[in-house]
Amino acid sequence: MCLIALSWRTHARYPLLIAANRDEFHARPADPAAHWQDTPQVYGGRDRLQGGGWLAVSRRGRLAAITNVRRMLPPNPRTLSRGRLVADFVRGDGSAQEFCEALMPHAHEYGGFNLLLWDGACLRFATNQGETGESREVDPGIHVLSNATLDTPWPKSERLRTAMQQASGHDTPDIEALFTALADTAIAPDAALPDTGLELERERWLSSPFIRGPEYGTRASTVVLVAQDRLRFVERLFGPNGRANGDSDQVLPLAAD
Incomplete structure (x- = not known):
């Protein structure tokens, strides 16, 4: 994922709400959200190259989501795929804290990542x-995450934060309003752009919540609503230049098995 907003313990019926965009090269093969064949209790999209994921849930009450880190360094072919962290967590049974404690001593072996983990009780970054x-528990509230650290106020992050605040203020969260915010293609003013080392035109292009391009762009928008006994996973897929490419809406009962 490259943009995530979440509501954590602010809604009476849904302790966790997620709205997220996954940005990636369109040529990279991936499966849409579905039950994983090798782990049927897991549901989410899956990267065909490395077998990992970007946003996945488990019927056992687990969720993992990840973004990369924008840093102007040449790719290191020896780094491990960060998508494996999503797969390892949702297929496991340890707590989010235990997972992070085991991960952090060798976290540098992975590509740059920001990771959110929910184990049914605790949400951890x-x-x-x-x-x-860094590893820490996430405090209750509305949070945003893009390609910097948690709650860095990039323009697109703050626009999605506002949408999440409004959507989560209803008795039933306004899913369509979240998808509208995720589909926002407005470019941020130059004065508000982050300085991440990119040339200005590319910084502008990447400043909108939804990125449209022929080779790279937003490939999936996802909203997840987690209740006490079930969760709802809604995904909308996109191809080159933002072309709609299918959607799905799945309700999964949560169980201890």
Whole structure:
């Protein structure tokens, strides 16, 4: 994923709400959200190259979502796929804290990542940014995550934060309003752009919540609503230049098995 907004313990019926866009090269093969054949209790999209994921849930009450970190470094072919972290967590049974404690000593072996983990009770954030990385419990509230660290106020993150605040203020969260915010293609003013080392035109292009391009862009918009006994996973897919490419809406009962 490259943009996530979440509501954590702010809604009476849904302790966790997620709205997210996955940005990726269109040529990279991936499966749409579905039950994983090798782990049927897991549901989500899946990367065909490495077998990992970007946003996945488990009927056992687990969720993992990840974004990359925008840093102007040449790719290192020896780094491990960050999508494996999503797959490993949702297929496991340890707590989010236990997973992070085991991960952090070798977090630098993965591509730059920001990771959100929910184990049914706790929501945790982990990143390998900086010399030692960071792992901490997420406080209740509305949070945003893009390609910097948690709650960095990039323009597209703040626009999605506002949408999440409004959508989560209803007795039944306004899913369509979240998808409208995820589909926003408005470019941020130059004065508000982050300085991540990219040339200005590319920084502008990447500043909108929804990125449209022939080779790279937003490939999936997803909204997840987690209730006490079930969750709803709604996905809309896109091809080159933002062309609609299918959608799905799945309700999964949560169980302890």
